[in-house]
Amino acid sequence: MAGLKIRKLAGALGAEISGVDLAKDLSDQTIAAIREAFVTHQVIFFRDQALSPERQLAFGRRFGPLNIHPYVTGMDAHPEVMEIVKEPEDKVNFGGGWHSDMSFLENPSIGSILYAVDLPSFGGDTLFASQAAAYDALSPGLKATLETLNAVHSAGREYSSQGHSAQSRKTMKVVEAEGAVGEFVHPVVKVHPETGRKALYVNPAFTMRIEGWSRRESKALLDFLFEHSRYEAFTCRFSWTPGSVAFWDNRSVWHFALNDYPGERRHMRRVTVDAWPSEVATTSAARVSEPAE
Numbered sequence: 001m002a003g004l005k006i007r008k009l010a011g012a013l014g015a016e017i018s019g020v021d022l023a024k025d026l027s028d029q030t031i032a033a034i035r036e037a038f039v040t041h042q043v044i045f046f047r048d049q050a051l052s053p054e055r056q057l058a059f060g061r062r063f064g065p066l067n068i069h070p071y072v073t074g075m076d077a078h079p080e081v082m083e084i085v086k087e088p089e090d091k092v093n094f095g096g097g098w099h100s101d102m103s104f105l106e107n108p109s110i111g112s113i114l115y116a117v118d119l120p121s122f123g124g125d126t127l128f129a130s131q132a133a134a135y136d137a138l139s140p141g142l143k144a145t146l147e148t149l150n151a152v153h154s155a156g157r158e159y160s161s162q163g164h165s166a167q168s169r170k171t172m173k174v175v176e177a178e179g180a181v182g183e184f185v186h187p188v189v190k191v192h193p194e195t196g197r198k199a200l201y202v203n204p205a206f207t208m209r210i211e212g213w214s215r216r217e218s219k220a221l222l223d224f225l226f227e228h229s230r231y232e233a234f235t236c237r238f239s240w241t242p243g244s245v246a247f248w249d250n251r252s253v254w255h256f257a258l259n260d261y262p263g264e265r266r267h268m269r270r271v272t273v274d275a276w277p278s279e280v281a282t283t284s285a286a287r288v289s290e291p292a293e
Contacts, residue, residue: 014236043248095257099205104155120264
């Protein structure tokens with residue numbers, strides 16, 4: 001593994017990697033080793049890094065083209081870099097609640113790279129949940145049923161005027177999604193293009209309904225999956241320190257940024273990695289859906 005030291009954090013997912021400086025120009029061998037750890041452990045962590053926005057961008061681009069978020073304004077000089085800030089007076093954090101990033105896109109991202117800039121004196125951990133482990137724990141009969149289904153994803157609810165992500169924060173500039181923002185269909189069970197492992201691919205923030213079902217019909221199944229998917233045995237928890245980095249696989253991982261540090265400031269910086277064009281056909285079966293009743 002190119003001299004990397006890897007310490008597994010939990011049974012379902014998560015590993016901490018040491019022995020590498022992400023601010024340097026890393027060899028192809030080292031990047032390949034990091035990517036192998038990423039797809040194997042689903043979320044990987046690094047500590048004691050010193051990443052400028054430019055170096056975080058450079059590291060992220062080694063894994064794929066970078067996404068510019070359609071609703072959150074990035075840095076002026078680097079629109080691909082999202083600064084996630086909760087000021088002491090803010091009540092609502094960004095990323096609270098279980099979800100995976102960017103499933104509301106036609107071609108969702110493969111991963112997110114989050115860097116800790118400024119941390120509260122207490123709290124602010126992030127939880128992660130393996131959706132591959134969640135799928136594995138289902139009965140054969142339910143697995144077979146879910147593999148025939150697709151789900152409709154949209155940013156409309158989360159980024160509406162009442163949505164969690166669109167709530168006012170002093171520092172972050174979040175644009176409310178108005179009107180038709182698009183609905184895209186993805187398989188309820190996604191096959192990981194790099195490992196072949198199956199994982200549930202629904203999430204409470206952006207999954208609206210099962211394709212071909214009404215919202216009312218979809219609710220019971222989705223509520224069951226949302227509850228099942230965050231079971232403790234599928235999770236790991238990361239306590240941030242200044243200079244920490246988390247890199248998680250949005251194809252098979254949920255995360256939850258805890259909002260348990262009232263009156264404190266938390267500043268993180270994120271870049272989101274999209275699939276290379278050659279990978280798009282295998283990472284998503286998305287298409288524009290028709291409106292549901």
